[in-house]
Amino acid sequence: MATIRAATPADLPAILDIHNEAIENTTAIWDETPVELADRVRWYERLVTSGHPVLVAETGGQVAGYASYGPFRPRSSYRHTVEDSVYVHRDHRRRGIARELLVSLLGEACDAPDVHVVLALIESGNTVSIELHEDLGFEQVGHLAEVGRKFDRWLDLTILRCAVG
Template identity: 50%
Template sequence: MTSLRAADDRDLDAILAIHNDAIAHSRAIWTDALVDRREREQWLAARREVGHPVVVAEVDGVVAGYATYGPWRLKSGYRYTVEDSIYLDRAFRGQGIGGLLLGEIIRIARERGLRVMIADIEAGNTASIRLHERFGFTHAGLLRGIGTKFDERLDLAILELPLDS
């Protein structure tokens, strides 16, 4: 059975492992530098401090993935716009858990009066794009060749979801 809850300190090792796996083995996070537990502790504390949710999905007591949103841009004019992030443990992909997590952070964002959620997705990540489309995200643009990972040039698909309509 899958359950969702707010992440806490006991989840940091699982979040760290999922995050570093995405860095090392996917094009989802455009960096080559793995992070350590201290970085994830600071990241979680910073999310809590500003009120951005971090939600974990548990399957039979195991953290299967997590989702959050944060500022899309730092200037105050964008304060009602957020960008989502969803990462799953490889063993739990394709089981609908990403949809549960995305639905929950959309619900929280709407409840908090946010206006738009943005998804910046590597254009070849069709699974993530389709997931977002199922929740009503539409394509807002494509930036060609702006990223690099594994010595490949990457395109960025930008999707948007109005939250207040």
């Protein structure tokens, strides 16, 4: 079992490593180019200053994964809808850490007075993540075929929704 806690700036190098590994080796993140630490610093500061959580899972003193949610779209009409992100270090996958992170993240959303819906936009081939979200109360509400391209193949997007407030 991991310790789930609020991320700090000291966690950003570990978060960067997890993020870039997902960019380079998976379709969990659709970016194709790894980012620099400054990118993760801006991301962290943007979320934290706007009151959104950034959580880490720590095992044995190491960051094993991270999760956050942030604005779904920039228009004010979407202000009560957030999009989640959950990523686990490659050496810690399939150990329940993503579940622990997502449960904690949903708890944060339920306690936030301004969050009504949490969305998850997941590459359709990532059935493990889709099933995890469904296990925790998300329902599939959409499927967008061939809307992304990475690793020389088209990617589909599955949209899941969970009402929390």
